Amino acid sequence: MAGQVATGSRSGLRSALPLLVPAYLWLTVAIFLPLSAMVFFSFMTELPLPGKAWSFTLDNYATFFSQPLYLTLLAASLRLGLEVTLWCIVIGYPAAYVLAKVFRGRSREAIFLLVILPFWSNGLVRIFSWAMVLREGGILDSALNAVLPFNINIDLMYSYPAVIIGLVHSYVPYMVLTCYLTLQAIDDSLIEAGRSLGASRLQMLKRVIIPLSMPGLVAGAALIFVPVVGSFMEPRILGGRTGTFYGTVIEDQFVAVFNWPLGAALSFILLAVVLVILALASPVLKRAA
Amino acid sequence: MAGVQVANLSRSFGAHTALDDVSIDFADGGFYALLGPSGSGKTTLLRQIAGFDFPDSGRIAIGGESVERVPVEKRRIGMVFQNYALFPNMSVADNVAFGLSVRGEAKATIQSEVQRALDLVQLGKLGARRPHQLSGGQRQRVALARAIVTKPRVLLLDEPLGALDKALRVDMQIELKRIQREIGITTIFVTHDQEEALTMSDRIGILRDGRLVQEGPPEEIYDRPKSEFAATFLGDANILRGETTGTGIRLPDGTAIAAGAGATLAGGATASCAVRPERIRIGTDSGTSDPNANMLRGQVSKRIFAGNNSTYFVDRNGQTIKVTVQNTGVEKLAEGQKVVLRWSPESTVLIAAS
Structure with a gap:
């Protein structure tokens, strides 16, 4: 009996293999190969261009540790990732709850569309439209001055809050979507059962709803935290001079300074740090879930 | 413990009248079945008594106290749901403890009360399990233990045996009746299964299209139906x-x-x-x-x-x-x-x- 089941699943795996091949072939070509090249670059003294001599070195990695600037920038980027993730939870989770548990039918579809809308616009366009809103004499400034009886001066452009606003705007849909999926899977009768046992809404949230939607929160947080730590577009355009982060420095190495080996090394250090953080966080999050 | 009085209760959802001037007196300590086809309003009535939904007009009293505007969390009722509605993120013992712990009872009290409730439903040794590790009948018992451990004034059951197979259902009917007698709690039981209503309850109320068609002890309704519907629906x-x-x-x-x-x-x-x-x-x-x-x-x-x-x-x-x-x-x-x-x-x- 047990043997039969085992052979059954093995032949099932064999017949399912063709379904896996396209994805893994694509991943190999599109991610593994370029990434391997980057690993290779990160150990070189120079880019292997014609007429340039190069050799293997660990200097690129050593640079990170010898110059405190990089560590400071990495810390700033991690803090940025944490803050943006927290804001996305604060803004996205309640929205996901209302979408999953309050709205029904057509109105839910309409509201849902509004949440996904940012996905449909170009990222650069989104960021520049934020620039128009946030600058002095911009849309936010003019609107507030038109409504308020006294004069205020709002210039958020080229500031840390502007970077946060831009990033939260870009990434909050991920949190809404992942949380919506787990919240929607929670049976309404669980909430009713809790209430019939005398639990207040806050107690239900704390003891049943948040624990049951934890997988969505974790997935959303990972989807947001990782790219935000390495982000460079929003910090550069909305942050200006205050927008120097780890991601922008990496971008500089590739685009401006043309020091690909250092850029590659900094990227892999970031990757390692993020993986360590996720590995350390996973048992804690698993226990919470 | 307390009796439940429902008087002239009406509730509409848009153009649909779910309950139309229903009055029933549920005696203290009695086992009462609300019987009717789907869409008859029996579940709506149960949800009104529970407090998940408020009536358009009419009165609901539990133990003589008017509750028709009191939300469910303040009504001190126990409810068993058709799909059991156990919290999947908690152990069996934590599920049963939930009602006591949200009330801020002392840990020792909770522990002994939970054990007593689990013993009552004959699951005393399964407290550490998770709901998904239990059979349908065991989940049913946990749901019942969770509902009665808080000593509610009334126990409400929404087609609790509907998801069980026939042999288990008969066992659970006997078990449920035993537990109800043992703690003497006023019990209101919604079902569309006439056999269940006949074998378990002291009184039956038959509902149709939101109205109470007939109400009384099972023998009386069976032997003296007052309408063709009552005659053909019960038996x-x-x-x-x-x-x-x-x-x-x-x-x-x-x-x-x-x-x-x-x-x-x-x-x-x-x-x-x-x-x-x-x-x-x-x-x-x-x-x-x-x-x-x-x-x-x-x-x-x-x-x-x-x-x-x-x-x-x-x-x-x-x-x-x-x-x-x-x-x-x-x-x-x-x-x-x-x-x-x-x-x-x-x-x-x-x-x-x-």
């Missing part, structure tokens, strides 16, 4: 329609049917008589043993064998009359055979036309 019944004579009816072909029970009606109105299939005697001879008995002639069109009994479908002038007889091994009538049906007026209930 099986043959309905004969005709013109009333005051103490019975006259069928369109002139045959008189005497009724010993039911409504008293003025002569001349249309009315019907209900008679249970098992009250009719079926035979081939026309000799009269009881001159007062109602008698009809017909022809067997079909026989359905069901183990301990058989049901004959007897055709009389195009109307099918069902007759159920115990399988004593003596008599077996063939299809197509001409038969005589006899039953006493006492087994005949006169019902006013609805």
